[in-house]
Amino acid sequence: MTPRLLAKKDLGRFIAALAKEAEVWAPVKSTDRENCRFGPVTGAEGICLDCLQTRLPVKELFLPQREILFRFKSDSPARVKPVSDIPARVVFGVRPCDAAALELFDRVFLDPAGDDPYYRHRRERTALIGVACDDPGTACFCTAVGGDPHGTAALDLLLEDIGDRWLCRPLTEKGERLAAARGPAGKDDCAETERRAAAAREQMTFAPDLAQLAEKLAGAFDHEIWEELARPCVNCGVCTYLCPTCHCFDVTDEERHGRGARIRAWDSCQFSLFTRHASGHNPRPTGTTRLRNRTLHKFRYFPHTHGPLLCVGCGRCIIHCPAGIDLRETLETLTATLR
Amino acid sequence: MNTPGRPPLGNPYLPLPVRLERVTVENDARDLKTFELTFSDPGLREKFTFVPGQFSFLGLAGVGEAPFGIASAPHEANLAFTLKKAGHVTTALHELSPGMELGLRGPYGNPYPLHTARGRNIVIVSGGFSFTTLRSVIVHLMRPDRRGDYGRITVVYGARSPGELLYKDELRAWEALPDIDLTLCVDRADGDWPATEGLVPNVLREVAPSAKNAVALVCGPPVMLRFTHPVLEELGFSPDDVYLSLENRMKCGIGKCGRCNIGEVYVCKDGPVFSYRRLRELPGEN
Numbered sequence: 259m260t261p262r263l264l265a266k267k268d269l270g271r272f273i274a275a276l277a278k279e280a281e282v283w284a285p286v287k288s289t290d291r292e293n294c295r296f297g298p299v300t301g302a303e304g305i306c307l308d309c310l311q312t313r314l315p316v317k318e319l320f321l322p323q324r325e326i327l328f329r330f331k332s333d334s335p336a337r338v339k340p341v342s343d344i345p346a347r348v349v350f351g352v353r354p355c356d357a358a359a360l361e362l363f364d365r366v367f368l369d370p371a372g373d374d375p376y377y378r379h380r381r382e383r384t385a386l387i388g389v390a391c392d393d394p395g396t397a398c399f400c401t402a403v404g405g406d407p408h409g410t411a412a413l414d415l416l417l418e419d420i421g422d423r424w425l426c427r428p429l430t431e432k433g434e435r436l437a438a439a440r441g442p443a444g445k446d447d448c449a450e451t452e453r454r455a456a457a458a459r460e461q462m463t464f465a466p467d468l469a470q471l472a473e474k475l476a477g478a479f480d481h482e483i484w485e486e487l488a489r490p491c492v493n494c495g496v497c498t499y500l501c502p503t504c505h506c507f508d509v510t511d512e513e514r515h516g517r518g519a520r521i522r523a524w525d526s527c528q529f530s531l532f533t534r535h536a537s538g539h540n541p542r543p544t545g546t547t548r549l550r551n552r553t554l555h556k557f558r559y560f561p562h563t564h565g566p567l568l569c570v571g572c573g574r575c576i577i578h579c580p581a582g583i584d585l586r587e588t589l590e591t592l593t594a595t596l597r
Numbered sequence: 598m599n600t601p602g603r604p605p606l607g608n609p610y611l612p613l614p615v616r617l618e619r620v621t622v623e624n625d626a627r628d629l630k631t632f633e634l635t636f637s638d639p640g641l642r643e644k645f646t647f648v649p650g651q652f653s654f655l656g657l658a659g660v661g662e663a664p665f666g667i668a669s670a671p672h673e674a675n676l677a678f679t680l681k682k683a684g685h686v687t688t689a690l691h692e693l694s695p696g697m698e699l700g701l702r703g704p705y706g707n708p709y710p711l712h713t714a715r716g717r718n719i720v721i722v723s724g725g726f727s728f729t730t731l732r733s734v735i736v737h738l739m740r741p742d743r744r745g746d747y748g749r750i751t752v753v754y755g756a757r758s759p760g761e762l763l764y765k766d767e768l769r770a771w772e773a774l775p776d777i778d779l780t781l782c783v784d785r786a787d788g789d790w791p792a793t794e795g796l797v798p799n800v801l802r803e804v805a806p807s808a809k810n811a812v813a814l815v816c817g818p819p820v821m822l823r824f825t826h827p828v829l830e831e832l833g834f835s836p837d838d839v840y841l842s843l844e845n846r847m848k849c850g851i852g853k854c855g856r857c858n859i860g861e862v863y864v865c866k867d868g869p870v871f872s873y874r875r876l877r878e879l880p881g882e883n
Contacts, residue, residue, distance in 0.1 A: 327610045330658040340608060372851030372866065375608050479860070479880040506855030509610075509848045513659035520610070520658075525854070533846050533856050536663070536684030539819070541845060541859070541883050551858075551882075559861035 259428040261448060262440035266422055270302035273350065276436065277301075280346040280385070283319060285312050296349065307351055310395045311572060315502035316356040319349060320363065320380045323499075324523045327376070327509070332516045347384040348436065354409035354416075355400045355570040357388050359502035361412045365564045366505055376522075385432045388413040389424075392454045397573025399464040399586060405570050407458035408451065418451040425451050464586050466593050468557065468567060474596040475558035479550070483595045487553070487588055488546040490581040495526035497575035497583075498552065503568045506532070527552050553588065602647035602704040609851050612656055612700025613641055617693055618675055625760030628682040629726050630691055631668065633675040637698060645704070647671055649711065649733035650842060650870045653678075653703030654850055660689040664847050664865070667704065668729035670736035676701070679729045679763055705850040706869045709734055709840055714812045718748035720834075722825055724755045724797045724817035728763050730842055731816055735771070744776060751806040755782040755797040755821075759790030780804050798824040801832075808833035816842040819883065826873065836874035843869050843876075843883060859883050 264272055276282050277300045286297035287306040294312045296319055299305055314323075328340050360381070367377035391398070391407040400407060410416050414433030417424040425447050428434040498504040508525035512518055525532060528548050534540040542548050560568035569585075576584050606613065614637040623629040632655075636642045647653075647667055655678060656662025663686040669677035682691045693699065711734065719738060723731045731754075738747055752771070756762045762781060771779045781792040782800040793800055797817065813834050815825055822841060829839050845857035845864040852866040860879040862868065871879075 332659055340611060366853055369852065372609060372853065374851075374853060376610075479882075505853070507848065507853070509661070509854070511656075511659050511661045518659045520661075522610075525848075525856075527855060535844070535846055536687065547882070554860075555855075555858070559858065562861045 259434050261443040262426040262428070262437045263443045263447065264417065264424045264426050264437075264440050266424065269305070273299060273305070274301050275439070276348045276350070280348045282348050282350060284350040285309065299350075305351065307389060310391065310393070310398075311353055311356070311574070313574075313578075314500065315359060315572065315574070316349060316352050316386075317359060317363065317502050317505070319347070319384070320360060320377055321367075321505055321507070321524075324521060325376065327520045327522050329517070329519045332513060332518060344380060344383055347380075348387060349384060350387045352386050352388045352413065353391060353572070354388055354407065354411065354413070355398075355405050355572040356502045357386055357413045358400075358405050358409055358411040358570045359572075360386075362503050362560075362564075362566060362568055362570070363505055364412075385414045385436060386412060387433075387436065388416045390416060390418040390451070390455065390458075392419055392458050394458055394461050395573060395577075397576040397584075398571060399462055399573060400571035401459055401462045402464045402466060402586075403468065403567050403569045403571040406455070407462070408455035419454065420447050420450045423447075427451075466586075466589050468589065471589065471593050471596070472558050472561045472567070475554060475592070476562075478558075478592070478596050479554070481596065483592065484546050484550040487591065488549040490583055491528075491545055491549050492581055493528040493530075493545045493548060494580060495528040496578050496580065497585075498526040498528055499524060500574040500578055502570055502572055502574075503556070527555070553592075557589070557592075600648075601651055601706070601708050602645065604703055604705070605641060605644035609702065609849070612654070612662070612702050613645075614638065614698055615676070615701045617695050617697050617699060619695055620693070623679060623726075623763050623765075625758070628691075629679060629761075629763065630682075631677055631679045631763075632690065632693075633669075633677045634699070634701065635675055645676075647704035648708035649737050650708030650730050651704040651706050652730075652850075652869060653701050653705065655680075655690065656686065656700045656702070657689050657693075658700065661686050662700065662702070663687065664705070664844075664850060666727075666730035666733075666842065666869070668732050670733050670740070672740060673736065679726060679732075681726050702850065705865055707867070709814050709842070709870050710812070711737070715746050716748065716810075718807070718809075718811040719750045720806045720811050720813040721750070721752040721754070722797060722801055722813060722815045722817070722829075723753075724821040725757075725761075726763060727816040727818065727842070727844075728754055731814060732764055732767070734814060735777070736767075739771075739774075739777065748810065749778065749806075750776065751778045751780075751804065753780045753782065753797060753801045753804055755784075755795075755800065757784045759783050759787055759792055762790070762792070778804075778806075796824070797821050798828045801825065802828045805832060808835075808838070811838065813839045814842075815839060829873075836877060837872055839873035840870050841873060841876060843871065845883065 848854035
């Protein structure tokens with residue numbers, strides 16, 4: 259697939275053209291620059307590509323924080339009405355780590371043994387345009403977990419900065435169509451992206467042996483180290499809500515004036531109610547057992563079942579943890595302590 | 598019957614409408630009721646196939662849903678579930694009367710290994726109200742056209758008091774039959790039921806079913822399980838021939854909502870029935 263070029267000054271026209279065919283979503287500025295969020299756009303106005311990452315990862319467009327599974331009327335409770343279709347969408351400005359997380363979601367939600375029709379529908383109706391990272395943040399560690407600042411996982415088209423233009427790298431047929439109107443890039447342009455990618459990789463020095471750690475974690479369930487690791491944790495759950503790979507959810511009913519809906523909403527393994535039985539018995543009754551479960555899910559259980567780690571190194575859990583827990587330190591401590 | 602049943606619908610979150618046909622109060626405390634259901638769409642009963650040990654979600658619009666083991670046998674006309682009034686879903690379900698509609702999703706999970714147990718003796722050990730899916734097993738095995746497929750059937754089933762035993766009429770009928778060895782036990786006996794006094798693991802030791810060519814199917818509260826394993830080991834059961842059914846809180850039933858895991862397995866889709874050998878490999882988190 260031929261790499262193409264998009265002049266930055268043409269972004270507005272590019273977005274407007276996309277918006278004729280589909281709903282376009284992009285990181286949108288808010289008063290707090292750190293708090294960009296994916297929102298609908300029709301041109302370049304409001305799009306923020308200066309901020310490294312949106313506070314909420316792009317997962318919210320595929321597994322919304324709260325979504326209606328179906329509606330019902332109380333006088334005929336079993337006659338349920340499924341939710342309607344969504345329009346075709348293009349999401350612009352996705353960072354490679356957040357996109358890579360969708361590939362991990364696919365393993366859970368597009369499992370042939372139990373397909374999730376809501377997730378599948380959103381995935382199939384959405385094209386993803388990524389923007390490569392040339393200047394990773396201080397909490398970024400994608401390279402340590404199999405990612406790359408210029409990574410292409412789950413993307414249809416990757417934009418790589420080469421000054422006043424982007425090199426557009428089509429990765430799928432969908433991506434090729436999105437970039438079809440742009441002129442082809444030259445060899446020098448491609449070389450420039452290689453140079454920038456290498457420079458970005460060099461900025462991320464955290465490189466533990468996580469394959470080896472996954473093996474060590476196999477026998478670490480009863481180790482006393484979990485107490486120490488969990489001591490600062492207040493089980494607030496922010497790491498799970500902001501994590502691009504956390505996908506646990508709750509299902510509840512809401513009803514008012516004879517109409518209601520079954521709602522799926524994000525939930526967190528850090529909350530005690532998450533696993534508590536109706537009898538009162540709780541398999542994970544303490545903060546330590548819950549932090550252990552989250553860590554083992556990401557670095558032992560998921561890789562054991564699916565292969566890759568359930569972490570893309572975006573660093574949100576590090577930046578936003580109110581107790582100052584740094585997942586990189588956790589992984590280093592585990593690597594150093596476990597045999 | 599060797600393939601577990603799977604939900605007949607495309608969208609796994611949409612419940613199938615079912616009608617409540619009959620409610621039976623099972624115990625003196627009146628907090629255990631058996632609900633017999635039929636599909637509002639008769640064509641769905643044909644498509645809804647399951648093997649004993651599988652579970653379904655029952656729900657009420659506006660209240661929510663929760664998972665329950667299927668207590669009826671596959672050949673019985675009505676689907677049956679025995680529910681203890683405990684949380685908000687079961688409390689609401691306990692208020693229902695026959696004729697009302699509710700929603701059902703399923704069947705889910707892996708059943709008891711009845712297919713591979715053909716030609717073998719079956720030992721069933723259960724305590725409290727978890728007897729439900731094992732009732733499904735017993736009724737399934739006792740079917741005249743199937744009874745010859747299996748050897749001896751030994752059942753040890755216990756509850757706190759005689760009034761807390763489930764399915765009393767059936768228990769009485771089984772006690773009178775020659776081709777099932779049923780031992781009932783209670784913590785405290787009273788006048789109107791001739792049950793042995795004693796805890797399930799101790800009574801199991803006395804009954805001492807032979808492990809030779811036998812498979813043990815076990816379901817009960819965690820404390821019963823803890824003391825039953827050593828007895829089965831004493832009796833010579835290999836961990837490959839002991840199967841347990843587990844419970845955990847769950848929301849989806851299809852391995853996505855993330856809460857019913859024990860280590861890397863999900864109780865909903867990798868269980869709820871596990872061999873004791875498999876269970877021993879998992880973290881002690883249940």
